[in-house]
Amino acid sequence: MYNLSTSELSTLAIIFGILIITYFVLRSIFFPLLKKIAKRTSTFIDDLFLDKKFLNRLSYVLVIIVFTFLTSSPQFNLEIFSNPIISRLIDSLLTLFVGLTVLEMLTVLNKVSENLDVLKNKPIKGYIQIIKIIITSFIAIIIFAIITGQSVAYYISGLGALTAVLLLVFQDTILSFVASVQIGQNDIIKIGDWIEVPEFGADGDVVDIALHTVKVQNWDKTITTIPTSKIVNTSVKNWRGMSEYGGRRIKRSILIDISSIKFLNPKEIAELQKLSPIKNYILEKNKELEEFNKSNNESSNQLETRRLTNIGTYRSYVENYLKQSQELNTDTMTFLVRQLPSSPEGVPIEIYTFTNTTEWVAYEKVQSDIFDHLFAILPKFGLRVFQSGVLEAVAMKNLPFNQLDE
Numbered sequence: 494m495y496n497l498s499t500s501e502l503s504t505l506a507i508i509f510g511i512l513i514i515t516y517f518v519l520r521s522i523f524f525p526l527l528k529k530i531a532k533r534t535s536t537f538i539d540d541l542f543l544d545k546k547f548l549n550r551l552s553y554v555l556v557i558i559v560f561t562f563l564t565s566s567p568q569f570n571l572e573i574f575s576n577p578i579i580s581r582l583i584d585s586l587l588t589l590f591v592g593l594t595v596l597e598m599l600t601v602l603n604k605v606s607e608n609l610d611v612l613k614n615k616p617i618k619g620y621i622q623i624i625k626i627i628i629t630s631f632i633a634i635i636i637f638a639i640i641t642g643q644s645v646a647y648y649i650s651g652l653g654a655l656t657a658v659l660l661l662v663f664q665d666t667i668l669s670f671v672a673s674v675q676i677g678q679n680d681i682i683k684i685g686d687w688i689e690v691p692e693f694g695a696d697g698d699v700v701d702i703a704l705h706t707v708k709v710q711n712w713d714k715t716i717t718t719i720p721t722s723k724i725v726n727t728s729v730k731n732w733r734g735m736s737e738y739g740g741r742r743i744k745r746s747i748l749i750d751i752s753s754i755k756f757l758n759p760k761e762i763a764e765l766q767k768l769s770p771i772k773n774y775i776l777e778k779n780k781e782l783e784e785f786n787k788s789n790n791e792s793s794n795q796l797e798t799r800r801l802t803n804i805g806t807y808r809s810y811v812e813n814y815l816k817q818s819q820e821l822n823t824d825t826m827t828f829l830v831r832q833l834p835s836s837p838e839g840v841p842i843e844i845y846t847f848t849n850t851t852e853w854v855a856y857e858k859v860q861s862d863i864f865d866h867l868f869a870i871l872p873k874f875g876l877r878v879f880q881s882g883v884l885e886a887v888a889m890k891n892l893p894f895n896q897l898d899e
Contacts, residue, residue, distance in 0.1 A: 619673030740847035839879030
């Protein structure tokens with residue numbers, strides 16, 4: 494127990510008075526002045542570094558530094574400060590607040606990276622978190638060494654014997670860190686990417702990439718959390734390529750009822766020729782077929798001649814109709830309309846093309862408008878879409894197929 498004299502009490506009061514004034518000047522004058530200067534600059538980085546939490550911790554560090562400076566001078570060097578316990582307590586507090594300030598600085602750096610176009614899509618947060626773990630570990634070792642009076646090297650050398658235990662404790666952290674490096678190096682995912690991970694039921698935008706977890710906001714606004722290490726070990730579908738390509742694929746088939754496929758008669762051909770998308774096609778195709786039949790001396794039997802079919806004409810109509818659309822990119826992206834092998838569900842006419850937009854709502858509207866028209870125009874060609882149960886209904890009513898369109 495120390496018996497302080499009047500002069501020592503006065504000196505102690507002066508020291509604490511200086512510390513209080515220092516803290517007040519920093520918080521009420523110096524830091525607000527820096528914030529005003531930062532607001533006038535064009536860059537946002539200085540604004541982030543003047544975050545309230547960062548300045549709080551920095552002010553404590555500066556106050557402890559001022560205290561250390563004062564107590565080291567002869568005028569304020571009281572005997573009480575020479576006590577090992579007091580000395581170690583002050584050093585521990587200084588180490589703690591310096592460490593907390595550095596950790597907060599790393600948090601600010603993470604915010605800076607999120608606002609820089611070059612870095613905002615990179616998994617910087619994972620790297621910063623692993624650095625925080627390392628710094629926190631060293632701060633704990635240093636403070637423990639100060640309190641016990643041992644050297645830092647003494648405790649660090651003892652970590653070798655605990656390597657196996659540390660590897661076991663930090664197994665998930667090590668795996669997550671390695672995964673974060675692989676994600677960054679291989680550019681597997683970035684913040685803002687639309688990804689699908691069926692194993693975890695994730696289908697939406699990546700909103701956060703941390704050391705241990707990747708957060709995906711699904712389209713129903715729920716959040717799916719995926720372990721970072723699983724991203725490199727499971728199937729991940731990334732739609733970024735579609736966004737960068739500038740178009741979204743349409744790949745759908747119209748199933749044609751085989752029983753509705755037939756040759757076109759002259760009256761039907763004349764009627765279909767009024768449709769602008771296939772007017773030139775019918776003229777050219779008729780000319781081609783006439784020349785072929787004449788050159789090959791085909792018999793007058795129509796069954797042995799080449800003629801226009803309703804499905805072939807419809808396929809040409811679909812192709813030319815889609816080429817006229819302003820909402821599809823049929824010039825620079827893959828575009829085809831093809832007939833696939835028939836199946837018990839009919840003959841598929843597949844449409845493979847890309848829209849000019851990647852926005853989901855607009856894409857669905859374009860796709861719906863296209864197929865609304867293509868389904869509605871089918872009867873004009875004498876074709877029917879295959880529907881399960883239609884054949885059974887016809888058999889029960891004992892009606893011919895051509896009466897279904899009436």
